Amino acid sequence: MSTHRLRFTLNGTPRExxxxxxxxxxxxxxxxCGATGTKLGCGVxxxxxxxxxxxxxLVSACLVPAVFxxxxxxxxxxxxxxxxxxxxxxxxFIRDGGFQCGICTPxxxxxATALLREHPRPDGREIRDWMMGNLCRCTGYxxxxxAIMRASGAGGQSDGRGLGGxxxxxxx
Amino acid sequence: xxxxxxxxxxxxxxxxxxxRFGDDGHLMAGGTATVxxxxxxLLRPAHVVSxxxxxxxxxxxxxxxxGLRIGAMATxxxxxxxxxxxxYSPALVDAFASVATVRIRNQATVGGNLAHADPAxxxxxxxxxxxxxxxxxxxxxxxxxxxxxxxxxxxxTSLSHDEVITSVLLPPILPGTREVYLKFLPQTADxxxxxxxxxxxxxxxxxxxxxxxxxxxxxxPTTIRAKRVEDALRGARPTPERxxxxxxxxxxxxxxxxxxxxxxxxxREMARVWTERALAALTR
Numbered sequence: 001m002s003t004h005r006l007r008f009t010l011n012g013t014p015r016e017x018x019x020x021x022x023x024x025x026x027x028x029x030x031x032x033c034g035a036t037g038t039k040l041g042c043g044v045x046x047x048x049x050x051x052x053x054x055x056x057x058l059v060s061a062c063l064v065p066a067v068f069x070x071x072x073x074x075x076x077x078x079x080x081x082x083x084x085x086x087x088x089x090x091x092x093f094i095r096d097g098g099f100q101c102g103i104c105t106p107x108x109x110x111x112a113t114a115l116l117r118e119h120p121r122p123d124g125r126e127i128r129d130w131m132m133g134n135l136c137r138c139t140g141y142x143x144x145x146x147a148i149m150r151a152s153g154a155g156g157q158s159d160g161r162g163l164g165g166x167x168x169x170x171x172x
Numbered sequence: 173x174x175x176x177x178x179x180x181x182x183x184x185x186x187x188x189x190x191x192r193f194g195d196d197g198h199l200m201a202g203g204t205a206t207v208x209x210x211x212x213x214l215l216r217p218a219h220v221v222s223x224x225x226x227x228x229x230x231x232x233x234x235x236x237x238x239g240l241r242i243g244a245m246a247t248x249x250x251x252x253x254x255x256x257x258x259x260y261s262p263a264l265v266d267a268f269a270s271v272a273t274v275r276i277r278n279q280a281t282v283g284g285n286l287a288h289a290d291p292a293x294x295x296x297x298x299x300x301x302x303x304x305x306x307x308x309x310x311x312x313x314x315x316x317x318x319x320x321x322x323x324x325x326x327x328x329t330s331l332s333h334d335e336v337i338t339s340v341l342l343p344p345i346l347p348g349t350r351e352v353y354l355k356f357l358p359q360t361a362d363x364x365x366x367x368x369x370x371x372x373x374x375x376x377x378x379x380x381x382x383x384x385x386x387x388x389x390x391x392x393p394t395t396i397r398a399k400r401v402e403d404a405l406r407g408a409r410p411t412p413e414r415x416x417x418x419x420x421x422x423x424x425x426x427x428x429x430x431x432x433x434x435x436x437x438x439x440r441e442m443a444r445v446w447t448e449r450a451l452a453a454l455t456r
Contacts, residue, residue: 002176021177021220024207044208045276046362057249057278063207064279065200067177068224114274132361133273 011079026061048134051107058114077106089151098147100138201284238344244283263351267298283337289323292390297370323394391426419448
């Protein structure tokens with residue numbers, strides 16, 4: 001099997017690796033770079049747990065051949081906070097209970113970061129359409145939607161329909 | 173998975189590699205389908221040839237005649253965000269926006285989708301309903317083929333191993349034409365369709381149907397053109413009764429499988445229901 005020299009930045013830090021042709025991005029991020037914030041869930045591009053940004057575009061790291069990111073810029077959950085300062089989105093996830101067990105949270109944060117870059121003031125429907133592919137096994141979808149609303153400046157006011165499941169009491 | 177990976181920098185170099193590797197080579201565009209098939213052991217190429225590093229394959233632009241040309245390496249999301257595509261046909265944008273999730277649409281390409289020939293995919297029926305053709309390059313030169321006839325069976329196209337889809341060409345849409353893409357999703361919003369219906373319809377001056385094209389997804393080994401339904405409408409006034417009777421003919425044109433999205437009988441019935449709804453939407 002062929003090997004390939006890969007140059008990219010991970011959360012702003014330049015990386016250079018020699019990798020086999022068949023390595024997947026999720027494995028290179030976690031095993032070679034040690035950035036284990038990004039989780040591997042279904043491994044077939046459905047659950048959203050391995051969501052990362054490649055040049056700002058949201059993708060499933062389990063479906064991306066690592067050779068594809070040569071010359072690109074990667075953002076994972078570790079790259080969101082700057083100098084220990086959480087982003088407004090991360091802060092809103094804490095305030096609104098945007099997680100329960102937490103396994104999907106890195107992917108939810110990355111997906112929602114991409115959403116807010118493209119739609120800075122999304123309505124409930126836009127949030128649900130965009131976040132639909134990020135599964136939460138605890139069904140904590142109302143909190144996630146509220147957190148995204150809050151981070152967008154809408155003060156955590158959703159239309160109450162949520163992404164599904166039972167609506168928990170507001171924590172704020 | 174274990175393969176040698178190649179990144180040619182020109183189409184000619186890619187074609188030379190594909191010719192050299194023959195059946196041991198496999199082309200990769202966005203990689204969403206290829207990676208899955210390789211991980212599941214359904215595809216075991218010795219060589220993967222990527223189109224990623226070839227420039228000029230991802231443009232989306234209106235043609236001087238009023239059509240639309242989409243580069244084969246344009247992602248689904250690029251079509252979704254393209255003013256040129258939206259200006260050509262909002263229904264075409266709907267079809268690309270219906271595929272899976274944002275993550276998949278950021279990676280999956282227009283040409284890769286067509287080469288994958290998954291009969292349940294959203295774009296092929298809409299492209300076929302809009303009478304799209306693909307441009308194909310090989311060492312023997314360039315040829316075109318209708319999207320409607322590209323797939324010949326489940327996950328099988330008429331392309332040979334040394335042919336590369338370079339672009340999709342959509343012809344100008346005649347004035348008075350309406351288009352729609354409907355996807356029946358009884359389970360989750362990111363699922364494959366249980367049945368999908370793409371249709372275009374053009375009225376004549378006397379309010380009869382001058383032309384109509386109806387193409388269904390997910391109810392056969394390939395997309396299915398509903399020619400008997402079309403014939404029952406062409407030249408007629410599309411009254412609700414006429415539409416209902418015409419749509420009923422689709423039951424004998426589709427060839428669905430029993431699977432987790434429903435029995436074959438159920439999908440035949442849903443093909444009728446959604447064909448009728450598509451035609452109602454176009455004649456409202």
